[in-house]
Amino acid sequence: MEDLAQFRTEVRSFYATLPDLLSGLDGPLERGRAYLAARYDAGFGALDYPIETGGRDLDKEFINTFRKEAPSREFANAVFGFGIGIDMVLPTLRDYGSAELQQRFLRPGLRGEEIWCQLYSEPGAGSDLAGLTTSAKLDGDQWVVSGQKVWTSGASDADFGILLARTNPDVPKHQGISMMILPMKQPGVEVRPLHQMTGVSSFNEVFITEAKIPAPWVVGAPGEGWRMAVALLSYERSSTGAGGGRRPITVERLISLAQESEARQDPTVRQDLATLFTNRKIVEWLNRRRDIHPSLTKLWRTKEGRAAAAVATRLAHMQVIAWEGEPLGHDKKTLVYGICDAPALSLGGGTDEVQRNILGERVLGLPREPSSDRNLPFKDTLKN
Ligand SMILES: Cc1cc2nc3c(=O)[nH]c(=O)nc-3n(C[C@H](O)[C@H](O)[C@H](O)COP(=O)(O)OP(=O)(O)OC[C@H]3O[C@@H](n4cnc5c(N)ncnc54)[C@H](O)[C@@H]3O)c2cc1C
Structure with missing residues (x-):
């Protein structure tokens, strides 16, 4: 060492x-x-x-x-x-x-020479990710992929997408998925930006029509995609928990905003700021622990980000409705951007409810959520 x-x-x-x-x-x-x-x-x-x-x-x-x-x-x-x-x-x-x-x-x-996006979610498969229907069929030395993905962050800049696709519809839904690497710059891949309330278009719909992937570009073995997907999601949650990805409004910024206004005298504002500061410290310390479950740090980070947006809204008061000098969509450092972007924290990487389900089942050992289609061949299940 x-x-x-x-x-x-x-x-x-x-x-x-x-x-x-x-x-x-x-x-x-x-x-x-x-x-x-x-x-x-x-x-x-x-x-x-x-x-x-x-x-x-x-x-x-x-x-x-x-x-x-x-x-x-x-x-x-x-x-x-x-x-x-x-x-x-x-x-x-x-x-x-x-x-x-x-x-x-x-x-x-x-080295930053290639940009990646994550092709997981579909219109009918978000929290129920294993219900995805994008299909990949092996044809000679390549996979041929068709389907639709949605909420794909950064797809318009991406060179490659980490893709989950169904390679076997005859087995139960978790068992017939494979993870593969899709080259984004090819004729069968069309990226359409989605406009958000922040004013930017950070995520996209991706329409995939007979796009091609070299046969060996499968991560793990074909059919092992669910295990790979869970491993990647755990990295996503650790990163969010450690402060990667979206940037919530910082407590330091809110403290200086309060100091500039009458609000600094308001005991409830002072209380909120103290709670935010304490939460931030909790997240920092949790992240120092070696074996912390990533869903736990992600939930804390989300809680902190949403609370910060609520305090910012309260401090800014009427200005939130007609925020002078802060046009939407151009500067991610503005408070108005931070406020409008806060709900996204609870969704990207799996919603708060899904994180709690994971903690309940995998950490606390509670019984697994009931599922009627877990053991049916995917082709026989009801689709979303
Ligand atoms: C900012 C942002 C970036 C994103 N980037 C990407 C990306 O790059 N790539 C990608 O593939 N996806 C991305 N997503 C999609 C994200 O992973 C999904 O939005 C998320 O998994 C939820 O899926 P859904 O939107 O279909 O909601 P649904 O799954 O339809 O959920 C709707 C509501 O039902 C609740 N719910 C659902 N199932 C359960 C359950 N079993 N128990 C309790 N409550 C439940 C949810 O918590 C939620 O409140 C992104 C989303 C956001 C907001």
Whole structure:
């Protein structure tokens, strides 16, 4: 194991190079690419990857140190636009991908050369993800895929999508799914942006019509997709719990907003701010624990984000309705953006109710939720 103090010194010297590296780069994707390439080349891009896949085999303490030393939130967690690849898909490929897939995808993904999206949800399959109907059929040396996905974050920029597709409708629903890698830039893939109340279009519908995937680009074995899907979701929840993905309004920002107004005298506002601060500390400390269940940290993060949006709305009062000087949709740092975006926290990566079901069943050992179609061949089940 490497020495933590020595590691911290190395990390500080790396972060000190960033202002020069990023000067003149304005677009978030452009900045992200430059940062990730430099991070990988300096030996910080694959801290918890095995040495044989180009990593350093370090544990959570080192990762937390790397995050903690970051000069700003832009670098502390997943970088804007690259989170699905770096936080979710690449760790799944590291753990379950074939040597061929690891060789092809890990390095370019970690260096920010390729952008990923997550092709899970469908119009009839969200919480009931195992009810998905997008199909993939093997034809010679390639899979032919048809179906529709929805809520696909970042699909318009993505080079590859991690796809769940049904490869066998004759077995029960969880058993006939495979995880594969779909090249997004091909004629059979059409991406249509969805407009959100924040004013931006961060997610999309994806229509897939006889799109092609090379036969070996399956993660795990064909039919093992559900196990792969759960593994990836657990990375997604850990990342959300650790502050990746969406950025809730910070308590520091709310404290300064309160200080600028009469609200600072209001005992209930002071109480709300104290609760928010306490919750933030709880999340931080939970994340330091090694074996914490990712659904628990995700739920806390969601709770914190929604409460922060409620306090922001209260502090801003009438301005929320006619917020001067903050046009919707252009600046994600604005309060109005944070308020409108807060409900998304409870949905992406699985809803709060689904996280509670998971905790009930897998952590507390409560009986499994009843399901009438769990053991029926998928082709004989009622579809959503
Ligand atoms: C910001 C954001 C980004 C997203 N990005 C992606 C992405 O990149 N890729 C992707 O594939 N998907 C993505 N999603 C989709 C997300 O995973 C789904 O919205 C989520 O899984 C819920 O599915 P649904 O919207 O179909 O709601 P439904 O499953 O229809 O749920 C509706 C309501 O019923 C409740 N419910 C459902 N089943 C149960 C149950 N068994 N017990 C208790 N309550 C239940 C839910 O909690 C919810 O309140 C994203 C969503 C959001 C909001």
